[in-house]
Amino acid sequence: MVAAGRKKGHADAQLGLGDIYKRGYGVPQNYILAYMWYAISAHDPEYKSDAESHLNEITPDMAPSQIAEAQRLAEQSLKFDYMTCNPAP
Numbered sequence: 797m798v799a800a801g802r803k804k805g806h807a808d809a810q811l812g813l814g815d816i817y818k819r820g821y822g823v824p825q826n827y828i829l830a831y832m833w834y835a836i837s838a839h840d841p842e843y844k845s846d847a848e849s850h851l852n853e854i855t856p857d858m859a860p861s862q863i864a865e866a867q868r869l870a871e872q873s874l875k876f877d878y879m880t881c882n883p884a885p
Contacts, residue, residue, distance in 0.1 A: 808837075810836050811833070814830045815850075818850075818854060827866075828862050830854060834847045835847070
């Protein structure tokens, strides 16, 4: 179900994935992937405010290099229509 939401660009599902990675629910906690999913969901005007709130919440806990990597992954995922969204840890 999550994969289908991701491929269709559902910002609500993307926010949910960000939360999953932020908290480590069923996956290793990973702020880079959490940031990536929040950044992707911010491209939907309806979810931009929520996504930015989540980004502002985790950014203080991340190194600048982690933020840069998350932004790179988000841009790559959007460029390739979500086909590269889950890089190996």
